[in-house]
Each structure stands twice: as structure tokens, then as C-alpha cells.
Amino acid sequence: MAAQLAEEPQLAALMLKEAWRRARRRLRIGPLYRWRFAGGAPDRLLVTPTELRRGDPLIAADLYAGKFYFSGRLVDTAGQSPFQAVPPTPGWNAELQSFEWLRHLSAAGDALAAANARALVADWQRQAGSAIAGRSHEVDVAARRAIAWLTNANLILADADLAFYRRFLRSLAREMRFLRSVAPEAPDGLPRLRARIALAYLSLCLPTGVAHMRSAARHLSDELDRQILADGVHLSRNPAMGLVILADLLPLRQTFAEQNQPVPKGLIGAIDRMLPALRFFRHGDGALALFNGAGVSEAHLMTALLRHDETLGDPISHARPSGYQRLAAGGTVVIADTGMPPPIALSGEAHAGTLAFEFSSGAHRFVVNCGAPARQDADWRRLARTTAAHSTLTVADHSSARFSSPGLVERFLGAPLIGGPRRVPVSRDDSDAGQRFTAAHDGYAARFGLAHERTLFLARGGGLIEGADRLFPAGKRPVRLPDRTPAALRFHLHPGVAALRTGEGVTLAAGREEWHFSASAPVEIEDSIFFADNSGARRTLQIVVPFDPRDHDAITWRFVKRR
Structure with missing residues (x-):
């Protein structure tokens, strides 16, 4: 542990901060303060x-x-x-x-x-x-x-x-x-926000006095303003947080109204930002995109929440503060992660999935990430967080970010994301021909001296997705690559998708939808696992394109809709 803390100053600082927080909490619930919990009943x-x-x-x-x-x-x-x-x-x-x-x-x-x-x-x-x-x-x-x-x-x-x-x-x-x-x-993040939400509920539902009610409302507004970004995404960058938080915020807003109390501005603003963000991450089958800890989507809860969404029109295309892209045309939806990892203190469930994408066509998801398992199994959750569990590029089977090692650090802090991308430049170009973004990250720079760039294009009619991935030297660092399997592109398939080798490509079918995949390098079909299913982890397949960046400047690939 000492070596890891010496290597990662951020981790050491977080450990000290967490130790101090725990000490303050113990003091607050210790004998000197325990008298605060006593009192009469309403x-x-x-x-x-x-x-x-x-x-x-x-x-x-x-x-x-x-x-x-x-x-x-x-x-x-x-x-x-x-x-x-x-x-x-x-x-x-x-x-x-x-x-x-x-x-x-x-x-x-x-x-x-x-x-x-x-x-x-x-x-x-x-x-x-x-x-x-x-x-x-x-x-x-x-x-x-x-x-x-x-x-x-x-x-x-x-x-x-x-x-x-x-x-x-x-x-x-x-x-x-x-x-x-x-x-x-x-603890920062959802626990602190939930405490403020609970206190707002309690101040409204119990006879507590105006001062306590106003204090609870003010603290809640401040926390929502801090934790909910301008695009409606939580600081953790987990799309599913919108479901969890809105399930409490919408009834709370109604409770303020029923008690003839002014609804806090921070609460109104957070709801108004978060409801469109849910639609931003929603695929054609109603499920949320699987990034940074998102797992099984509660379809009935999603429906109940979106009934409150009074914003009309299509979702935004670029969630800039959180760093996500959405391309949509002709019933095809592409959602991609083009942002920085969340702050280290909030990265305990974050995934090393920078530049990963998912796409759905009609009511079917085709390319997905593996998602977060519902089961609290440390090994499975760690596996689901790796870059290889996402539809993006891996170098030598390493992730673009690292997790703290199992042991005391993990027991104390969880497993925060460390040593990940520090720069993720992105540009977007929408035209009559279609929608396109180009993004890059330097998550492989420290270990391999490489940066990864991905360009993704969705044609206007929604029937063509084209991509290009390349690895190139990151600044002046020397490039260090292993001799075997230097790099691989992965496209994880939803369990509902049937995959069949056809020539040098792969035909994908789900319901009445059919797409054909091809690439500029040999294509393989391998086993994969899908964690985000109501019935638990399920077997599925993935398309893999292994390549050596010393031989290929870039790998191009495409999905073409056939019906």
C-alpha cells in the first residue's frame, strides 16, 4: 500500500482526507454530541x-x-x-x-x-x-x-x-x-446528496419549524447545484444516477407544493436539467447507456419519471460538461463517452471506458458495453470496469485507467480510478451528410507512449455508421509495445443480437433489424459477458479486430444497415 500511495499523490491525499472525515464523523456521533439525538417525538x-x-x-x-x-x-x-x-x-x-x-x-x-x-x-x-x-x-x-x-x-x-x-x-x-x-x-457524492434529500423530506413531513425547513431547503439546493452538472448529469458521470436521484426529487417537489412551501430553486433547476439528460442517454429500447457504473434500467421507473418531462423536441447532441456525445438519425442512436474520468473522490464505481460507444437501431440495442453487475461481487465489478469490457480500443489488454489495488486502500476508499486520461480533446461536425465527432485520450501515454483517437460518423438517414481508430505517439514519449497482440478493437454485442460470419465481415440481426459489420483488418468473433440484465450476467458475443499499430496507421470500420 505504501508504494501505491507514494506513486499516486492523489490517492495519498484522498486517504488523508477520508481519514479526517471519518474522525470528524466519529466525533459527531461520540459521547460529547450524542445528546443531540435525544428529544421528544412529534x-x-x-x-x-x-x-x-x-x-x-x-x-x-x-x-x-x-x-x-x-x-x-x-x-x-x-x-x-x-x-x-x-x-x-x-x-x-x-x-x-x-x-x-x-x-x-x-x-x-x-x-x-x-x-x-x-x-x-x-x-x-x-x-x-x-x-x-x-x-x-x-x-x-x-x-x-x-x-x-x-x-x-x-x-x-x-x-x-x-x-x-x-x-x-x-x-x-x-x-x-x-x-x-x-x-x-x-462521503461526497450520492451519500451526501441523499442525506440532504432525506432532511428536506423530514422537515416537510414532521412538525419541525420554519428555520429547520429553510435550512434543509438551502443545504439541498447548494448540494444539487454542486453535484448536478449544467447538462443534467451527476458528477460521477453515471447515467443511471439520474434515475436514482429523480425518483426522490420529483416526489419531494410535490411534497413542497402540498405543504404550501416554496420549492427551492436548486431543486427546480436540477429536475429541469436531469429529465432531458435521461432522454439523452436513452436507447431505442428504453434502456440507459451503460457507462461508468450504469446497470439494469428500471423501465417502469423511467416511464414514471419521463411523464414529468415537459421539455419538447430531441435531446441535445453534445453534453459538454459531462463529456458525452449522442448521434441520432432514422431510428439509429449512437452514444459515446468522450469525457474525462470523474473526480477521484467520486470514481469508486467509474469505468475505464473513455471513447467507448453503444448503438441501437429501432427497438434493439446492437453494440453495448458490458455494464455494471447488480450482484455485489468484487471480482465481477472490477472486470466490468476494465477497458476490455467496453466497446473501444485496448492496448495489450491493459485499461486506459487503473484502479487502486485490492487491500487496505480498497477497504478504506473502495476502488477509485487512478492514472487515467488527463486530456480528452473532442470536436464535433454536424452537416447535411450526417453527424461526426473526433476525440482522443492519453490514457495509454504513461505505459506505452501512445494516444488513442476515434472518429465516429452517423449518416443522415441513420443507415451507416463509420468509425476510425488510430494509435499515435503521445508527445515526445518513446513508444513501447509488446510483441504479441499489441492492440484490439472490441464491439460487445447485446445478448439479443445474433452474429454470423459472412465473408470477411459479420452480419448482425435482432428482430427485424439487420446490420453488416466490416473492417480494414481481419475480424474475429469471441465470447463476452453482459452484466446489465434483469436475470443476471448473461453470455454474449463480441466482435474483435486485433491489430499492430506498427503495421496499421489506423483501423477503419463500418456498420451498414441492410433492413
């Missing part, structure tokens, strides 16, 4: 926010039977409390403690589901409610739990006796006081 719940995430009554039946399936792991409690079970993974425990699964019981909506919800909430209060420690009181988990309790309060409190009602309100008030104390020391 006398009533003023309003119950809307839940936009759809629940599944079948999952509710599993919960009633003691089967808790979270983060790819199933725990059968056999009639015991799930809060006494040994968590199989930290991710499973976080999902359990978040209570977001209450929406499935709300979807069942009967007396049995309400009784089960009350029993599980009461069980949590007995097992973990009084202890300000462990996974249950990580800031992100506590914020999610507070929002879930509020949005499912109608179910939890249905036919509840007065004693439970008071205990429930006392727990909410305790969560609010806890979040107020620790929100300033929350």
Missing part, C-alpha cells in the same frame, strides 16, 4: 410523500415467508428476525437496513402486508434503533431508510395502535437529528 405526521418506484407483490410474499433477496444473495431467516441474521455481504446488509423493500409490501397493500411491515419496523427498532453504529447508521443507509419510512408510512401505520405510532414518530425524529449532525461529514 405528535403527528403531516404528509406522506409519493413513491415512484414500483413494488412487486410476489416479492412481498417472499418477505412474508422470511426470504430476503438483496444484492444477488438470498437469506432464508426461517422465522427469525432478518436483523439477527449474519449478513452474507455488506451490500445485502445495506439493502436490508435501508427498508427500500417496503415498497413491495405497499404493492401488496393488504392487512397482512401492513402487519408484516409494522412487525419488521418494530423489530428493527428493538435490534438496531437505539445504537448509532454499524451498517444501519451509515449516512447513505440512514437517509434511504428515512425516505422509505416516509413514503410507505400509510402502509406502516395502517391500523397501528397509538403506542406504535408514537414509537414510529420518535424513530423518525431521531433519524432526523442524526442526519442533521452527520450530513456535513457524509
